[in-house]
């Protein structure tokens with residue numbers, strides 16, 4: 510097996526030769542974040558894919574993110590280093606199930622969290638991310654009822670923030686749903702001055718104890734501008750790497766999961782991506798993510814509506 514420095518040197522050489530850009534989500538391992546050209550949340554990475562003029566986009570994230578890049582950038586080669594990198598939220602709402610839900614609610618607007626398949630986006634009126642979900646819902650006519658999918662925790666939080674009664678699909682993130690409230694109480698008792706940061710995919714009991722709720726980029730920005738020196742972080746612990754790098758004098762404590770061993774909740778899909786698989790992607794141009802053109806053009810419309818709100 511290649512030593513990591515050799516792998517990184519070969520990635521750098523191929524990145525130049527292929528005119529490739531490497532995008533990594535905040536939930537990736539630190540070594541992936543460090544080799545990427547852009548690191549960010551779902552919205553930032555979708556925008557980076559669109560802005561880039563690279564011929565090849567290597568997406569170090571999960572399948573729906575690479576699909577989103579393929580929808581936005583049909584002329585580029587979009588690669589996912591491991592095809593098994595999925596998402597429990599995207600799996601929770603298959604397109605035929607959404608089609609049936611829509612048919613039962615013909616007057617509702619469909620707001621889809623970006624964590625869904627291209628086929629689901631194609632059936633949606635507008636897409637949102639955790640960065641802009643409140644703004645997206647507020648952009649809809651106030652008297653229009655809304656179907657919100659697939660994450661019920663994010664949907665409940667958006668309903669509270671907007672005062673709108675959203676109909677929620679019952680999907681959840683396997684990572685954010687499993688943070689431990691007793692572990693949070695323990696950490697807060699031991700660090701009474703700590704601020705609690707939580708992603709809106711967390712359960713209501715975790716969000717109720719948070720000082721700030723927001724997307725990963727919002728949690729990072731809050732931690733940097735806050736006067737506090739200690740933070741309990743209720744989202745995938747990959748975000749701790751950019752937090753510690755940007756604020757090395759502050760303390761970031763990941764919130765453990767509900768298991769008896771109180772292990773940290775890493776996303777098993779995100780963590781499938783490795784430097785070695787990223788190198789193989791650049792060498793072989795696999796695994797290419799393509800979206801059938803009819804689905805792509807239909808999915809582009811709700812994505813463009815979201816991007817136009819930024």
Ligand code: SF4
Nearest residue numbers: 596597682683684776
């Ligand atoms: S952390 Fe949750 S929402 Fe994000 S990719 Fe993993 S399973 Fe999906």
